[in-house]
Each structure stands twice: as structure tokens, then as C-alpha cells.
Amino acid sequence: MFVGVCRLEIFVPESSSLKAKRFVLSSIKKRIRNKFNVSVAEVENNDKWQRISLGISMVSNERKFIDRNVEEILRLIERDGRMEILSHLVEVF
Secondary structure, eight states: OEEEEEEEEEEOTTOOSHHHHHHHHHHHHHHHHHHHOOEEEEEEOTTOSSEEEEEEEEEESOHHHHHHHHHHHHHHHHHHSSOEEEEEEEEEO
């Protein structure tokens, strides 16, 4: 059994309020959950307008599956256009 954990730092340049940030955040969290069946949560920067810190976790019997899903999640976020990934860290146990 493998457990994958990914931490993302995301910049939302057009967000001018916490309400705007939460709208973008809830949209991307819902899309990630629905498409990849993973756990997603905001883990830090709750009070910053233009920063999102996301934690994503998944379980699989193959490491390749986790690696592939993480790459697809990163591409999904990059294609969104409303946000930009500043950094990401992936750990597999």
C-alpha cells in the first residue's frame, strides 16, 4: 500500500477579497475531488487573499498511479487560468 501526499502553494492574482479566493478554492477543490477521488483541504494561508495552500492525499496499491494522478492534478490547476502554482512537494510512503 502506498500513501501519496502533495502540498501545493498557489497564487491567485485576480483575487481581491477572501470571498473571491474562496470561490476559486471551492471550485478547484470540487473539480479535483470529483475527477481523482482524493482528499483535498486548505491547510494554511486561510486569511490571505491571493495565496492558497492545498493538501492533497491519496491511497493506492501502485506508486505509478499516485505519481500519474499528481501530475494530472498539477496540469488541471495550471490549465484553470485563474491561478498559478508557486511550488509543490510530493511525498509517497
